[in-house]
Amino acid sequence: MNETDFLKDYDPSAFQRPSVAVDLVLLGIRAGRPAVLLVKRDQLPHAGRWALPGGFVGIDESLDAAAARVLREKAGMGEAHLEQLYTFGAVERDPRMRIISVAYLALLTEQAFDAALGAKPALLPAAIHAARAGETGGPVDMLSPDGEKLTLAFDHADILATAMLRLRGKLDYSDVAFALLPEFFTLRQLQDVHEAILGTSLNKPAFRRRQLDKGWLMATGAYESGAAFRPAELYRFQRLMAD
Amino acid sequence: MNETDFLKDYDPSAFQRPSVAVDLVLLGIRAGRPAVLLVKRDQLPHAGRWALPGGFVGIDESLDAAAARVLREKAGMGEAHLEQLYTFGAVERDPRMRIISVAYLALLTEQAFDAALGAKPALLPAAIHAARAGETGGPVDMLSPDGEKLTLAFDHADILATAMLRLRGKLDYSDVAFALLPEFFTLRQLQDVHEAILGTSLNKPAFRRRQLDKGWLMATGAYESGAAFRPAELYRFQRLMAD
DNA sequence: AACAGATATATGTACTTTGCATATTAGTGG
DNA sequence: CCACTAATATGCAAAGTACATATATCTGTT
Numbered sequence: 267m268n269e270t271d272f273l274k275d276y277d278p279s280a281f282q283r284p285s286v287a288v289d290l291v292l293l294g295i296r297a298g299r300p301a302v303l304l305v306k307r308d309q310l311p312h313a314g315r316w317a318l319p320g321g322f323v324g325i326d327e328s329l330d331a332a333a334a335r336v337l338r339e340k341a342g343m344g345e346a347h348l349e350q351l352y353t354f355g356a357v358e359r360d361p362r363m364r365i366i367s368v369a370y371l372a373l374l375t376e377q378a379f380d381a382a383l384g385a386k387p388a389l390l391p392a393a394i395h396a397a398r399a400g401e402t403g404g405p406v407d408m409l410s411p412d413g414e415k416l417t418l419a420f421d422h423a424d425i426l427a428t429a430m431l432r433l434r435g436k437l438d439y440s441d442v443a444f445a446l447l448p449e450f451f452t453l454r455q456l457q458d459v460h461e462a463i464l465g466t467s468l469n470k471p472a473f474r475r476r477q478l479d480k481g482w483l484m485a486t487g488a489y490e491s492g493a494a495f496r497p498a499e500l501y502r503f504q505r506l507m508a509d
Numbered sequence: 510m511n512e513t514d515f516l517k518d519y520d521p522s523a524f525q526r527p528s529v530a531v532d533l534v535l536l537g538i539r540a541g542r543p544a545v546l547l548v549k550r551d552q553l554p555h556a557g558r559w560a561l562p563g564g565f566v567g568i569d570e571s572l573d574a575a576a577a578r579v580l581r582e583k584a585g586m587g588e589a590h591l592e593q594l595y596t597f598g599a600v601e602r603d604p605r606m607r608i609i610s611v612a613y614l615a616l617l618t619e620q621a622f623d624a625a626l627g628a629k630p631a632l633l634p635a636a637i638h639a640a641r642a643g644e645t646g647g648p649v650d651m652l653s654p655d656g657e658k659l660t661l662a663f664d665h666a667d668i669l670a671t672a673m674l675r676l677r678g679k680l681d682y683s684d685v686a687f688a689l690l691p692e693f694f695t696l697r698q699l700q701d702v703h704e705a706i707l708g709t710s711l712n713k714p715a716f717r718r719r720q721l722d723k724g725w726l727m728a729t730g731a732y733e734s735g736a737a738f739r740p741a742e743l744y745r746f747q748r749l750m751a752d
Numbered sequence: 753a754a755c756a757g758a759t760a761t762a763t764g765t766a767c768t769t770t771g772c773a774t775a776t777t778a779g780t781g782g
Numbered sequence: 783c784c785a786c787t788a789a790t791a792t793g794c795a796a797a798g799t800a801c802a803t804a805t806a807t808c809t810g811t812t
Contacts, residue, residue: 281568329596496789497788738760
Protein backbone atom coordinates (compact mmCIF):
# COMPACT_ATOMS: atom_id res chain seq x y z
CA MET A 267 0.00 0.00 0.00
CA ASN A 268 1.56 3.29 -1.01
CA GLU A 269 1.16 6.61 0.75
CA THR A 270 -1.67 7.85 -1.40
CA ASP A 271 -3.71 4.74 -0.78
CA PHE A 272 -2.98 5.01 2.88
CA LEU A 273 -4.18 8.56 3.14
CA LYS A 274 -7.30 7.77 1.22
CA ASP A 275 -8.03 4.94 3.58
CA TYR A 276 -7.28 6.78 6.76
CA ASP A 277 -8.56 10.30 6.36
CA PRO A 278 -12.34 10.22 6.43
CA SER A 279 -12.74 13.72 5.09
CA ALA A 280 -10.93 12.72 1.90
CA PHE A 281 -14.05 10.85 0.90
CA GLN A 282 -17.46 12.12 0.09
CA ARG A 283 -19.73 9.88 2.09
CA PRO A 284 -23.05 8.36 1.17
CA SER A 285 -26.04 8.64 3.45
CA VAL A 286 -27.13 5.47 5.20
CA ALA A 287 -30.76 4.68 5.88
CA VAL A 288 -32.78 1.74 7.16
CA ASP A 289 -36.00 0.63 5.47
CA LEU A 290 -38.41 -1.71 7.18
CA VAL A 291 -40.58 -4.43 5.73
CA LEU A 292 -43.37 -4.57 8.33
CA LEU A 293 -44.84 -7.94 7.57
CA GLY A 294 -47.82 -9.75 8.97
CA ILE A 295 -50.50 -12.21 7.91
CA ARG A 296 -53.95 -10.84 7.13
CA ALA A 297 -56.85 -12.84 5.76
CA GLY A 298 -54.57 -15.75 4.99
CA ARG A 299 -52.14 -13.70 2.95
CA PRO A 300 -48.90 -11.92 3.74
CA ALA A 301 -49.39 -8.20 4.10
CA VAL A 302 -47.08 -5.25 4.51
CA LEU A 303 -47.50 -1.78 5.99
CA LEU A 304 -46.65 1.11 3.68
CA VAL A 305 -46.39 4.87 3.99
CA LYS A 306 -47.41 7.37 1.34
CA ARG A 307 -44.68 9.67 0.14
CA ASP A 308 -45.76 13.29 0.26
CA GLN A 309 -42.49 14.66 -1.07
CA LEU A 310 -40.49 14.32 -4.19
CA PRO A 311 -39.09 12.14 -5.48
CA HIS A 312 -41.83 9.57 -6.06
CA ALA A 313 -44.41 11.83 -4.38
CA GLY A 314 -47.72 10.04 -4.04
CA ARG A 315 -46.21 6.58 -4.27
CA TRP A 316 -46.23 4.05 -1.50
CA ALA A 317 -42.99 3.19 0.19
CA LEU A 318 -41.52 1.15 3.00
CA PRO A 319 -41.15 3.16 6.20
CA GLY A 320 -37.56 4.16 6.79
CA GLY A 321 -35.21 6.71 8.22
CA PHE A 322 -31.62 7.78 8.27
CA VAL A 323 -29.12 6.13 10.57
CA GLY A 324 -27.84 8.49 13.23
CA ILE A 325 -24.12 8.97 13.58
CA ASP A 326 -24.23 7.52 17.09
CA GLU A 327 -26.80 4.86 16.44
CA SER A 328 -26.21 1.25 15.46
CA LEU A 329 -28.07 -0.18 12.50
CA ASP A 330 -30.20 -2.36 14.75
CA ALA A 331 -31.02 0.62 16.94
CA ALA A 332 -32.01 2.68 13.93
CA ALA A 333 -34.33 -0.08 12.75
CA ALA A 334 -35.88 -0.34 16.21
CA ARG A 335 -36.36 3.42 16.31
CA VAL A 336 -38.10 3.48 12.94
CA LEU A 337 -40.29 0.64 14.15
CA ARG A 338 -41.29 2.74 17.14
CA GLU A 339 -41.69 6.02 15.31
CA LYS A 340 -43.36 4.90 12.12
CA ALA A 341 -45.34 1.95 13.41
CA GLY A 342 -45.87 2.97 17.00
CA MET A 343 -44.54 -0.36 18.07
CA GLY A 344 -42.16 -1.45 20.75
CA GLU A 345 -41.67 -5.13 20.22
CA ALA A 346 -41.32 -7.20 17.12
CA HIS A 347 -39.04 -9.77 15.59
CA LEU A 348 -36.51 -7.65 13.71
CA GLU A 349 -33.75 -9.01 11.52
CA GLN A 350 -31.44 -7.49 8.99
CA LEU A 351 -32.34 -8.47 5.45
CA TYR A 352 -29.94 -7.10 2.87
CA THR A 353 -28.21 -3.85 2.01
CA PHE A 354 -29.21 -2.07 -1.17
CA GLY A 355 -26.52 0.17 -2.59
CA ALA A 356 -27.06 0.87 -6.26
CA VAL A 357 -25.80 4.34 -7.14
CA GLU A 358 -29.01 5.62 -8.71
CA ARG A 359 -31.51 4.02 -6.39
CA ASP A 360 -32.43 7.46 -5.01
CA PRO A 361 -32.24 10.37 -7.45
CA ARG A 362 -31.71 12.95 -4.71
CA MET A 363 -28.36 11.72 -3.55
CA ARG A 364 -26.43 8.63 -2.79
CA ILE A 365 -28.33 6.67 -0.17
CA ILE A 366 -27.39 3.19 0.92
CA SER A 367 -30.28 1.42 2.54
CA VAL A 368 -29.98 -1.40 5.03
CA ALA A 369 -33.28 -3.27 4.79
CA TYR A 370 -34.77 -4.92 7.85
CA LEU A 371 -37.56 -7.44 8.11
CA ALA A 372 -40.01 -6.91 10.97
CA LEU A 373 -42.48 -9.70 11.69
CA LEU A 374 -45.75 -8.67 13.33
CA THR A 375 -48.44 -10.78 14.87
CA GLU A 376 -51.93 -10.10 13.59
CA GLN A 377 -52.60 -8.18 16.77
CA ALA A 378 -49.46 -6.07 16.41
CA PHE A 379 -50.28 -5.44 12.78
CA ASP A 380 -53.72 -4.10 13.67
CA ALA A 381 -52.33 -2.11 16.58
CA ALA A 382 -49.89 -0.41 14.22
CA LEU A 383 -52.74 0.47 11.90
CA GLY A 384 -54.64 1.91 14.83
CA ALA A 385 -51.70 3.93 16.12
CA LYS A 386 -50.69 5.22 12.70
CA PRO A 387 -53.78 5.48 10.49
CA ALA A 388 -51.70 6.79 7.60
CA LEU A 389 -50.24 3.32 7.15
CA LEU A 390 -51.66 1.26 4.34
CA PRO A 391 -51.99 -2.49 4.75
CA ALA A 392 -51.16 -3.94 1.35
CA ALA A 393 -51.68 -7.58 0.45
CA ILE A 394 -48.71 -9.35 -1.09
CA HIS A 395 -49.30 -11.63 -4.02
CA ALA A 396 -45.99 -13.36 -4.49
CA ALA A 397 -46.14 -15.70 -7.45
CA ARG A 398 -45.17 -19.17 -6.35
CA ALA A 399 -43.01 -19.42 -9.45
CA GLY A 400 -40.93 -16.49 -8.34
CA GLU A 401 -38.54 -18.64 -6.41
CA THR A 402 -35.62 -16.62 -7.60
CA GLY A 403 -36.83 -13.50 -5.87
CA GLY A 404 -39.05 -12.72 -8.81
CA PRO A 405 -41.68 -10.02 -8.96
CA VAL A 406 -44.08 -9.49 -6.11
CA ASP A 407 -47.43 -7.86 -6.71
CA MET A 408 -48.97 -5.62 -4.09
CA LEU A 409 -52.64 -4.87 -3.81
CA SER A 410 -54.22 -2.10 -1.78
CA PRO A 411 -57.28 -3.01 0.34
CA ASP A 412 -59.58 -2.00 -2.54
CA GLY A 413 -57.76 -4.31 -4.92
CA GLU A 414 -55.71 -1.71 -6.74
CA LYS A 415 -52.25 -2.72 -7.87
CA LEU A 416 -49.55 -0.60 -6.28
CA THR A 417 -46.23 0.59 -7.62
CA LEU A 418 -43.71 1.13 -4.88
CA ALA A 419 -41.23 3.98 -4.71
CA PHE A 420 -37.50 3.58 -5.33
CA ASP A 421 -36.30 -0.04 -5.32
CA HIS A 422 -38.71 -1.00 -2.57
CA ALA A 423 -40.33 -3.69 -4.69
CA ASP A 424 -36.93 -5.41 -4.82
CA ILE A 425 -36.62 -5.13 -1.06
CA LEU A 426 -40.03 -6.69 -0.62
CA ALA A 427 -39.22 -9.51 -3.01
CA THR A 428 -36.04 -10.18 -1.05
CA ALA A 429 -38.05 -10.25 2.16
CA MET A 430 -40.50 -12.82 0.83
CA LEU A 431 -37.68 -14.97 -0.48
CA ARG A 432 -35.88 -14.85 2.83
CA LEU A 433 -39.02 -15.65 4.74
CA ARG A 434 -39.77 -18.66 2.59
CA GLY A 435 -36.23 -19.90 2.85
CA LYS A 436 -36.12 -19.66 6.62
CA LEU A 437 -39.60 -20.93 7.25
CA ASP A 438 -38.92 -24.54 8.08
CA TYR A 439 -35.57 -24.39 9.77
CA SER A 440 -35.98 -21.27 11.87
CA ASP A 441 -38.51 -19.83 14.25
CA VAL A 442 -39.78 -17.02 12.03
CA ALA A 443 -43.27 -18.51 11.78
CA PHE A 444 -43.71 -18.15 15.53
CA ALA A 445 -42.91 -14.44 15.32
CA LEU A 446 -46.12 -14.09 13.30
CA LEU A 447 -48.25 -15.90 15.87
CA PRO A 448 -49.46 -14.97 19.35
CA GLU A 449 -47.92 -16.67 22.36
CA PHE A 450 -50.54 -19.43 22.37
CA PHE A 451 -51.67 -20.87 19.07
CA THR A 452 -53.15 -23.99 17.54
CA LEU A 453 -51.45 -26.23 15.03
CA ARG A 454 -53.96 -25.06 12.43
CA GLN A 455 -52.90 -21.46 12.98
CA LEU A 456 -49.28 -22.48 12.56
CA GLN A 457 -50.13 -24.26 9.34
CA ASP A 458 -52.08 -21.23 8.11
CA VAL A 459 -48.99 -19.07 8.57
CA HIS A 460 -46.86 -21.53 6.65
CA GLU A 461 -49.40 -21.77 3.85
CA ALA A 462 -49.73 -18.00 3.61
CA ILE A 463 -46.01 -17.51 3.29
CA LEU A 464 -45.42 -20.37 0.91
CA GLY A 465 -48.53 -19.71 -1.12
CA THR A 466 -49.37 -23.39 -1.21
CA SER A 467 -51.57 -25.71 0.78
CA LEU A 468 -49.90 -28.33 2.92
CA ASN A 469 -50.91 -31.81 3.95
CA LYS A 470 -52.32 -31.60 7.44
CA PRO A 471 -51.22 -34.83 9.16
CA ALA A 472 -47.74 -34.59 7.68
CA PHE A 473 -47.41 -30.98 8.76
CA ARG A 474 -48.53 -31.82 12.30
CA ARG A 475 -46.09 -34.66 12.65
CA ARG A 476 -43.15 -32.72 11.30
CA GLN A 477 -43.79 -29.77 13.58
CA LEU A 478 -44.24 -31.91 16.67
CA ASP A 479 -41.17 -34.00 15.87
CA LYS A 480 -39.03 -30.87 15.86
CA GLY A 481 -39.54 -30.58 19.58
CA TRP A 482 -40.13 -26.84 19.40
CA LEU A 483 -43.75 -26.98 20.48
CA MET A 484 -44.93 -27.26 24.02
CA ALA A 485 -48.47 -28.46 24.55
CA THR A 486 -50.19 -26.34 27.16
CA GLY A 487 -53.14 -28.59 27.99
CA ALA A 488 -55.41 -25.64 27.30
CA TYR A 489 -57.78 -25.51 24.36
CA GLU A 490 -59.19 -22.83 22.15
CA SER A 491 -62.74 -21.72 22.88
CA GLY A 492 -65.63 -20.46 20.85
CA ALA A 493 -65.26 -22.85 17.96
CA ALA A 494 -68.38 -24.53 16.63
CA PHE A 495 -66.55 -27.84 16.57
CA ARG A 496 -63.90 -29.75 18.41
CA PRO A 497 -61.52 -27.21 19.95
CA ALA A 498 -57.84 -27.49 19.15
CA GLU A 499 -55.14 -27.66 21.77
CA LEU A 500 -53.06 -24.55 22.33
CA TYR A 501 -49.30 -24.80 21.96
CA ARG A 502 -46.51 -22.42 22.67
CA PHE A 503 -43.11 -22.07 21.09
CA GLN A 504 -40.23 -23.19 23.22
CA ARG A 505 -36.70 -22.64 22.06
CA LEU A 506 -34.39 -25.60 21.93
CA MET A 507 -31.77 -25.74 24.63
CA ALA A 508 -28.83 -27.25 22.78
CA ASP A 509 -28.36 -28.83 19.41
CA MET B 510 -42.63 21.82 -7.38
CA ASN B 511 -41.41 19.25 -9.79
CA GLU B 512 -38.68 16.74 -9.21
CA THR B 513 -35.93 18.80 -10.79
CA ASP B 514 -36.62 21.81 -8.61
CA PHE B 515 -36.74 19.60 -5.60
CA LEU B 516 -33.33 18.19 -6.34
CA LYS B 517 -31.89 21.66 -6.71
CA ASP B 518 -33.19 22.70 -3.31
CA TYR B 519 -32.31 19.53 -1.51
CA ASP B 520 -29.56 19.93 1.04
CA PRO B 521 -27.63 16.70 1.35
CA SER B 522 -25.41 18.01 4.12
CA ALA B 523 -28.25 18.15 6.63
CA PHE B 524 -27.11 14.93 8.30
CA GLN B 525 -23.78 13.86 9.64
CA ARG B 526 -22.99 10.72 7.75
CA PRO B 527 -21.11 7.59 8.62
CA SER B 528 -18.44 6.19 6.36
CA VAL B 529 -19.32 3.06 4.45
CA ALA B 530 -16.79 0.37 3.68
CA VAL B 531 -16.77 -3.10 2.23
CA ASP B 532 -14.79 -5.92 3.81
CA LEU B 533 -14.10 -9.14 1.96
CA VAL B 534 -13.87 -12.68 3.22
CA LEU B 535 -11.61 -14.23 0.58
CA LEU B 536 -12.31 -17.87 1.14
CA GLY B 537 -10.87 -20.99 -0.41
CA ILE B 538 -10.06 -24.57 0.47
CA ARG B 539 -6.46 -25.45 1.28
CA ALA B 540 -5.21 -28.80 2.49
CA GLY B 541 -8.76 -29.94 3.12
CA ARG B 542 -9.63 -27.00 5.32
CA PRO B 543 -11.28 -23.67 4.68
CA ALA B 544 -8.77 -20.85 4.51
CA VAL B 545 -9.02 -17.10 4.29
CA LEU B 546 -6.67 -14.40 3.00
CA LEU B 547 -5.77 -11.68 5.49
CA VAL B 548 -3.84 -8.41 5.40
CA LYS B 549 -1.64 -7.14 8.18
CA ARG B 550 -2.57 -3.78 9.62
CA ASP B 551 0.43 -1.49 9.83
CA GLN B 552 -1.36 1.42 11.48
CA LEU B 553 -3.36 2.05 14.58
CA PRO B 554 -5.86 1.00 15.61
CA HIS B 555 -5.11 -2.70 15.86
CA ALA B 556 -1.66 -2.20 14.32
CA GLY B 557 0.02 -5.55 13.76
CA ARG B 558 -3.21 -7.47 13.76
CA TRP B 559 -4.56 -9.35 10.82
CA ALA B 560 -7.67 -8.08 9.14
CA LEU B 561 -9.98 -8.76 6.23
CA PRO B 562 -9.09 -6.74 3.17
CA GLY B 563 -11.47 -3.85 2.64
CA GLY B 564 -11.93 -0.36 1.37
CA PHE B 565 -14.30 2.55 1.41
CA VAL B 566 -17.24 2.73 -0.93
CA GLY B 567 -16.92 5.52 -3.46
CA ILE B 568 -19.71 8.05 -3.77
CA ASP B 569 -20.40 6.96 -7.35
CA GLU B 570 -19.77 3.29 -6.81
CA SER B 571 -22.33 0.63 -6.01
CA LEU B 572 -21.65 -1.76 -3.14
CA ASP B 573 -21.11 -4.66 -5.51
CA ALA B 574 -18.71 -2.55 -7.57
CA ALA B 575 -16.77 -1.57 -4.47
CA ALA B 576 -16.44 -5.21 -3.47
CA ALA B 577 -15.26 -6.12 -6.97
CA ARG B 578 -12.73 -3.29 -6.88
CA VAL B 579 -11.32 -4.39 -3.54
CA LEU B 580 -11.11 -7.92 -4.92
CA ARG B 581 -9.05 -6.60 -7.82
CA GLU B 582 -6.87 -4.22 -5.85
CA LYS B 583 -6.19 -6.26 -2.73
CA ALA B 584 -6.20 -9.74 -4.20
CA GLY B 585 -5.14 -8.98 -7.74
CA MET B 586 -8.10 -10.94 -8.94
CA GLY B 587 -10.63 -10.36 -11.65
CA GLU B 588 -13.13 -13.13 -11.29
CA ALA B 589 -14.63 -14.78 -8.30
CA HIS B 590 -18.00 -15.69 -6.87
CA LEU B 591 -18.92 -12.61 -4.85
CA GLU B 592 -22.00 -12.28 -2.70
CA GLN B 593 -23.10 -9.85 -0.05
CA LEU B 594 -22.97 -11.35 3.41
CA TYR B 595 -24.20 -8.98 6.11
CA THR B 596 -23.79 -5.39 7.15
CA PHE B 597 -22.02 -4.63 10.41
CA GLY B 598 -22.99 -1.35 11.96
CA ALA B 599 -22.19 -1.26 15.67
CA VAL B 600 -21.27 2.26 16.72
CA GLU B 601 -17.93 1.39 18.30
CA ARG B 602 -16.74 -1.21 15.87
CA ASP B 603 -14.01 1.13 14.68
CA PRO B 604 -12.55 3.50 17.30
CA ARG B 605 -11.42 6.07 14.73
CA MET B 606 -14.84 6.99 13.48
CA ARG B 607 -18.21 5.64 12.59
CA ILE B 608 -17.74 3.08 9.84
CA ILE B 609 -20.48 0.83 8.60
CA SER B 610 -19.09 -2.20 6.86
CA VAL B 611 -20.89 -4.21 4.24
CA ALA B 612 -19.24 -7.62 4.32
CA TYR B 613 -18.90 -9.67 1.17
CA LEU B 614 -18.03 -13.31 0.74
CA ALA B 615 -15.67 -14.11 -2.12
CA LEU B 616 -15.18 -17.76 -3.02
CA LEU B 617 -11.90 -18.68 -4.67
CA THR B 618 -10.83 -21.86 -6.38
CA GLU B 619 -7.58 -23.34 -5.11
CA GLN B 620 -5.90 -21.99 -8.20
CA ALA B 621 -7.30 -18.49 -7.67
CA PHE B 622 -6.31 -18.62 -4.02
CA ASP B 623 -2.70 -19.43 -4.90
CA ALA B 624 -2.69 -16.85 -7.67
CA ALA B 625 -3.77 -14.18 -5.18
CA LEU B 626 -0.97 -15.20 -2.86
CA GLY B 627 1.47 -14.93 -5.74
CA ALA B 628 0.21 -11.54 -6.88
CA LYS B 629 0.03 -10.09 -3.37
CA PRO B 630 2.70 -11.74 -1.21
CA ALA B 631 1.67 -9.65 1.78
CA LEU B 632 -1.50 -11.70 2.07
CA LEU B 633 -1.57 -14.36 4.76
CA PRO B 634 -3.41 -17.60 4.12
CA ALA B 635 -4.95 -18.51 7.45
CA ALA B 636 -6.62 -21.84 8.16
CA ILE B 637 -10.08 -21.69 9.64
CA HIS B 638 -10.94 -24.05 12.44
CA ALA B 639 -14.65 -23.63 12.85
CA ALA B 640 -15.88 -25.78 15.68
CA ARG B 641 -18.62 -28.05 14.42
CA ALA B 642 -20.60 -27.21 17.51
CA GLY B 643 -20.64 -23.55 16.62
CA GLU B 644 -23.81 -23.86 14.62
CA THR B 645 -25.09 -20.60 15.93
CA GLY B 646 -22.30 -18.64 14.35
CA GLY B 647 -20.08 -19.37 17.30
CA PRO B 648 -16.40 -18.67 17.57
CA VAL B 649 -14.08 -19.46 14.73
CA ASP B 650 -10.40 -20.06 15.35
CA MET B 651 -7.83 -18.95 12.84
CA LEU B 652 -4.36 -20.40 12.52
CA SER B 653 -1.46 -18.90 10.63
CA PRO B 654 0.57 -21.25 8.40
CA ASP B 655 2.97 -21.90 11.30
CA GLY B 656 0.13 -22.90 13.60
CA GLU B 657 -0.09 -19.70 15.57
CA LYS B 658 -3.54 -18.65 16.71
CA LEU B 659 -4.55 -15.29 15.30
CA THR B 660 -6.65 -12.51 16.75
CA LEU B 661 -8.35 -10.48 14.09
CA ALA B 662 -8.76 -6.72 14.10
CA PHE B 663 -12.08 -4.97 14.75
CA ASP B 664 -15.11 -7.24 14.54
CA HIS B 665 -13.62 -9.24 11.73
CA ALA B 666 -13.86 -12.49 13.66
CA ASP B 667 -17.62 -11.97 13.75
CA ILE B 668 -17.66 -11.38 10.03
CA LEU B 669 -15.72 -14.56 9.46
CA ALA B 670 -18.03 -16.55 11.69
CA THR B 671 -20.99 -15.19 9.76
CA ALA B 672 -19.31 -16.22 6.52
CA MET B 673 -18.77 -19.79 7.68
CA LEU B 674 -22.33 -20.04 8.91
CA ARG B 675 -23.69 -18.74 5.63
CA LEU B 676 -21.51 -21.08 3.65
CA ARG B 677 -22.63 -24.11 5.61
CA GLY B 678 -26.24 -23.13 5.34
CA LYS B 679 -26.14 -22.65 1.59
CA LEU B 680 -23.98 -25.63 0.83
CA ASP B 681 -26.55 -28.19 -0.15
CA TYR B 682 -29.21 -26.08 -1.80
CA SER B 683 -27.08 -23.62 -3.72
CA ASP B 684 -24.13 -23.73 -6.07
CA VAL B 685 -21.54 -22.26 -3.72
CA ALA B 686 -19.51 -25.47 -3.61
CA PHE B 687 -18.85 -25.21 -7.33
CA ALA B 688 -17.44 -21.73 -6.91
CA LEU B 689 -14.63 -23.35 -4.93
CA LEU B 690 -13.85 -25.92 -7.63
CA PRO B 691 -12.28 -25.65 -11.07
CA GLU B 692 -14.45 -26.01 -14.15
CA PHE B 693 -13.86 -29.76 -14.33
CA PHE B 694 -13.79 -31.79 -11.18
CA THR B 695 -14.35 -35.27 -9.82
CA LEU B 696 -17.04 -36.29 -7.39
CA ARG B 697 -14.35 -36.88 -4.78
CA GLN B 698 -13.18 -33.28 -5.12
CA LEU B 699 -16.75 -32.10 -4.69
CA GLN B 700 -17.10 -34.23 -1.59
CA ASP B 701 -13.80 -32.89 -0.24
CA VAL B 702 -15.14 -29.35 -0.52
CA HIS B 703 -18.31 -30.27 1.32
CA GLU B 704 -16.40 -32.04 4.05
CA ALA B 705 -14.01 -29.14 4.48
CA ILE B 706 -16.83 -26.65 4.87
CA LEU B 707 -18.96 -28.82 7.12
CA GLY B 708 -16.04 -30.11 9.14
CA THR B 709 -17.40 -33.66 9.01
CA SER B 710 -16.85 -36.70 6.87
CA LEU B 711 -19.68 -37.80 4.62
CA ASN B 712 -20.77 -41.19 3.41
CA LYS B 713 -19.46 -41.61 -0.11
CA PRO B 714 -22.15 -43.57 -1.96
CA ALA B 715 -24.91 -41.49 -0.42
CA PHE B 716 -23.15 -38.26 -1.31
CA ARG B 717 -22.63 -39.39 -4.89
CA ARG B 718 -26.24 -40.34 -5.38
CA ARG B 719 -27.59 -37.16 -3.86
CA GLN B 720 -25.39 -34.96 -5.99
CA LEU B 721 -26.16 -36.83 -9.19
CA ASP B 722 -29.88 -36.84 -8.46
CA LYS B 723 -29.90 -33.06 -8.25
CA GLY B 724 -29.26 -32.90 -11.96
CA TRP B 725 -26.68 -30.15 -11.58
CA LEU B 726 -23.76 -32.24 -12.73
CA MET B 727 -22.89 -32.96 -16.33
CA ALA B 728 -20.65 -35.92 -16.99
CA THR B 729 -17.99 -35.00 -19.50
CA GLY B 730 -16.85 -38.47 -20.50
CA ALA B 731 -13.30 -37.37 -19.70
CA TYR B 732 -11.31 -38.76 -16.82
CA GLU B 733 -8.65 -37.47 -14.51
CA SER B 734 -5.11 -38.52 -15.29
CA GLY B 735 -2.01 -39.22 -13.31
CA ALA B 736 -3.68 -41.15 -10.53
CA ALA B 737 -2.06 -44.36 -9.40
CA PHE B 738 -5.46 -46.04 -9.36
CA ARG B 739 -8.69 -46.03 -11.25
CA PRO B 740 -9.24 -42.50 -12.59
CA ALA B 741 -12.43 -40.71 -11.73
CA GLU B 742 -14.73 -39.17 -14.27
CA LEU B 743 -14.67 -35.40 -14.63
CA TYR B 744 -17.91 -33.52 -14.21
CA ARG B 745 -18.85 -29.93 -14.74
CA PHE B 746 -21.48 -27.82 -13.07
CA GLN B 747 -24.48 -27.01 -15.19
CA ARG B 748 -27.11 -24.65 -13.93
CA LEU B 749 -30.67 -25.79 -13.94
CA MET B 750 -32.87 -24.29 -16.60
CA ALA B 751 -36.15 -23.95 -14.74
CA ASP B 752 -37.48 -25.19 -11.46
C1' DA C 753 1.43 -61.84 -17.76
C1' DA C 754 -0.40 -62.11 -13.42
C1' DC C 755 -1.26 -59.92 -9.22
C1' DA C 756 -1.41 -56.59 -5.32
C1' DG C 757 -2.93 -52.15 -4.00
C1' DA C 758 -5.80 -48.27 -4.29
C1' DT C 759 -9.78 -45.90 -5.40
C1' DA C 760 -13.84 -45.19 -8.50
C1' DT C 761 -18.26 -46.87 -9.28
C1' DA C 762 -22.38 -49.75 -8.48
C1' DT C 763 -25.79 -52.24 -5.78
C1' DG C 764 -28.50 -54.22 -1.93
C1' DT C 765 -30.85 -53.51 2.34
C1' DA C 766 -32.54 -51.53 6.47
C1' DC C 767 -34.11 -47.28 8.31
C1' DT C 768 -36.17 -42.73 8.23
C1' DT C 769 -38.97 -39.29 6.32
C1' DT C 770 -42.87 -37.85 3.81
C1' DG C 771 -47.46 -37.78 1.38
C1' DC C 772 -51.91 -39.19 1.49
C1' DA C 773 -56.08 -41.80 2.62
C1' DT C 774 -58.88 -43.06 6.25
C1' DA C 775 -60.40 -43.60 10.71
C1' DT C 776 -61.74 -41.74 15.37
C1' DT C 777 -62.75 -38.01 18.74
C1' DA C 778 -64.93 -33.90 20.65
C1' DG C 779 -67.18 -30.02 20.26
C1' DT C 780 -71.84 -27.02 18.43
C1' DG C 781 -76.48 -26.60 16.97
C1' DG C 782 -80.74 -28.53 15.50
C1' DC D 783 -80.04 -38.01 19.70
C1' DC D 784 -78.28 -36.79 15.30
C1' DA D 785 -75.97 -34.08 11.69
C1' DC D 786 -71.96 -31.39 10.95
C1' DT D 787 -67.33 -29.78 11.33
C1' DA D 788 -62.78 -29.85 12.31
C1' DA D 789 -59.13 -31.84 15.57
C1' DT D 790 -56.55 -35.76 16.32
C1' DA D 791 -54.79 -40.37 15.35
C1' DT D 792 -53.39 -44.27 12.45
C1' DG D 793 -51.96 -47.09 8.46
C1' DC D 794 -49.47 -47.68 4.40
C1' DA D 795 -46.97 -46.78 0.26
C1' DA D 796 -43.44 -43.98 -1.88
C1' DA D 797 -39.33 -41.52 -1.64
C1' DG D 798 -35.05 -40.51 0.40
C1' DT D 799 -30.87 -41.74 3.14
C1' DA D 800 -27.07 -44.29 5.62
C1' DC D 801 -24.16 -47.90 5.39
C1' DA D 802 -22.12 -52.30 4.06
C1' DT D 803 -20.49 -54.70 0.36
C1' DA D 804 -19.44 -55.88 -4.27
C1' DT D 805 -17.34 -54.89 -8.81
C1' DA D 806 -14.44 -52.16 -12.13
C1' DT D 807 -10.17 -49.94 -13.62
C1' DC D 808 -6.08 -47.88 -13.16
C1' DT D 809 -0.56 -48.19 -11.67
C1' DG D 810 3.33 -50.59 -10.26
C1' DT D 811 5.65 -54.86 -9.06
C1' DT D 812 7.13 -59.49 -9.53
